[in-house]
Structures are given as structure tokens and as C-alpha cells.
Amino acid sequence: MGRLTGKKAFVTAAGQGIGRAVAEAFVAEGATVVATDLDADKLSDLQGADCRSLDARDTAAVNAMAADVGAIDILFNGAGFVHHGTVLDCDEDSWDFSFDLNVKSMHRTIRAFLPAMLDAGGGSIINVSSGASSIKGAPNRYVYGTTKAAVIGLTKAVSQDFIRQGIRCNAICPGTIVSPSLMGRIEELGKTLDGGYDEAEKLFIDRQPMGRLGTAEEVAMLAVYLASDESRFTTGTTQLIDGGWTL
Numbered sequence: 001m002g003r004l005t006g007k008k009a010f011v012t013a014a015g016q017g018i019g020r021a022v023a024e025a026f027v028a029e030g031a032t033v034v035a036t037d038l039d040a041d042k043l044s045d046l047q048g049a050d051c052r053s054l055d056a057r058d059t060a061a062v063n064a065m066a067a068d069v070g071a072i073d074i075l076f077n078g079a080g081f082v083h084h085g086t087v088l089d090c091d092e093d094s095w096d097f098s099f100d101l102n103v104k105s106m107h108r109t110i111r112a113f114l115p116a117m118l119d120a121g122g123g124s125i126i127n128v129s130s131g132a133s134s135i136k137g138a139p140n141r142y143v144y145g146t147t148k149a150a151v152i153g154l155t156k157a158v159s160q161d162f163i164r165q166g167i168r169c170n171a172i173c174p175g176t177i178v179s180p181s182l183m184g185r186i187e188e189l190g191k192t193l194d195g196g197y198d199e200a201e202k203l204f205i206d207r208q209p210m211g212r213l214g215t216a217e218e219v220a221m222l223a224v225y226l227a228s229d230e231s232r233f234t235t236g237t238t239q240l241i242d243g244g245w246t247l
């Protein structure tokens with residue numbers, strides 16, 4: 001407890017899944033948390049945070065939010081979308097949407113919040129990438145994996161440019177993590193299989209050598225570490241948390 005006391009954090013996509021668990025963990029560790037999501041209703045039961053509606057695809061809204069929130073110590077970029085399919089299933093609109101939400105959203109928030117972080121002498125930026133990225137090719141994750149590889153490149157570029165100014169920037173690369181959207185993907189796959197939902201769930205579990213799915217709380221523990229001063233010598237890294245998926 002208290003590992004983030006005195007720090008102010010800003011979280012995107014805090015409504016459910018990993019972002020929600022991260023916002024809750026940041027609050028539990030003593031941070032002042034501004035928790036945002038496209039769907040503000042999902043934030044209604046989030047205790048202890050300043051909850052606000054924010055579309056991470058809206059540059060003007062992100063800039064206005066940053067001006068209003070002021071200096072922060074921790075920026076957690078959680079917003080992302082999983083497109084299903086190969087290159088042949090990915091038309092230009094799908095490509096543009098995925099890059100806008102998964103990559104440009106991070107460009108937006110970093111550009112908006114970094115100047116005040118620099119003025120304050122430093123901070124920790126945490127970007128959610130994935131094992132499916134430059135680390136591993138996953139079936140039917142063509143544009144998703146491409147965007148998440150870009151997140152790793154963005155993370156390294158930012159960490160390199162501001163390393164002498166107290167800014168750290170790291171990427172978290174989860175494997176398969178229980179979340180509402182994952183349950184949706186399992187349901188969809190189940191419709192195409194004889195064994196339905198159970199068979200689809202087993203396929204997702206089987207790709208984790210540890211034999212189980214990860215939890216958002218496990219990812220949140222890693223985020224707390226990267227947000228805290230415990231990780232002060234760590235920047236530009238890709239932190240796998242994947243139950244051995246990429247072994």
C-alpha cells in the first residue's frame with residue numbers, strides 16, 4: 001500500500017478490463033487518479049477516482065482534458081481494439097480505425113501531457129501493447145498485431161528522446177487476459193465451432209503454456225511497478241506478462 005502516494009495518474013479506457021484494474025490499483029496504492037473512458041457509464045462504480053468521459057480518438061478533447069487536468073506523474077494508455085482477421089479481411093477503414101485507436105491515441109495523450117511532465121521534472125508513461133506485436137504473430141490478428149508493434153516503436157522513441165529529462169516510457173505486452181472484450185471474442189469464435197463457447201475458451205486457454213488465462217489484476221500489478229519509483233532504472237522496455245505464450 002502507498003506505493004504511488006503523492007503521484008497523480010491519468011488513465012484511458014478505465015471503464016473495464018485492464019484499464020479498470022489499473023485505475024483501481026493506482027487508487028489503492030495512494031495515487032490521485034483521473035480515470036477516463038469513451039463510455040462514462042462504465043466508470044459509474046469506480047470508487048476513489050475522478051471519473052470523466054473521454055474519446056481517446058478525439059484530439060481536441062484530449063488536449064482540453066490535459067489542459068484541465070494539469071501536471072501528472074503517470075500516464076497510462078490503455079485504449080485499444082482487437083480487429084479479427086488477416087490482411088484480406090482488413091479494408092482501409094479497418095486499418096485506419098485500428099491505427100487511430102491503438103496507436104495515435106497514445107501519440108495524442110503523450111503530446112498533450114508530456115510538456116507539463118517535463119516542466120515538473122519527470123514522469124512515467126505506460127503504453128499497453130500486446131504479445132501479439134513485433135514479439136509474436138498471432139492468427140487473425142493482422143492489423144491488431146501491426147498496431148501493437150507500432151506501440152513498441154512509439155514507446156522506445158519516446159523513452160529515447162526524453163531519457164535525460166526524467167521521463168520513463170515502457171510498454172506492457174499482455175498475453176490472453178480475462179476482460180469483457182475477450183469474453184466477446186470467445187463468444188464469437190464459439191459460434192463457429194461444434195463445441196461452442198467451451199471449445200473456444202479452451203482454445204484461448206491452451207495457447208497459454210501456464211494453462212490459464214491471465215487476470216487484469218495481474219497486469220495492474222505490473223503497471224503499479226512501472227508507475228512507481230521502484231522501476232526508476234527501467235525505460236524503453238517491453239514487459240511481457242503472458243503466461244509463457246511467447247516462450
Ligand SMILES: NC(=O)c1ccc[n+]([C@@H]2O[C@H](COP(=O)([O-])OP(=O)(O)OC[C@H]3O[C@@H](n4cnc5c(N)ncnc54)[C@H](O)[C@@H]3O)[C@@H](O)[C@H]2O)c1
Binds near residue numbers: 176
Ligand atoms: N484482454 C486481452 O487479452 C489483451 C491482451 C493484450 C493486450 N490487450 C490490450 O489491453 C487494452 C485493454 O483491453 P481489455 O481487453 O482489458 O479491455 P476491453 O477491450 O474489454 O475494454 C476496453 C475499454 O476501452 C474503452 N474504449 C473503447 N474505445 C475507446 C476510445 N475511443 N476512447 C477511450 N476509451 C475507449 C471501452 O469503452 C472499454 O471500457 C487494449 O489496448 C488491448 O488491446 C488486451
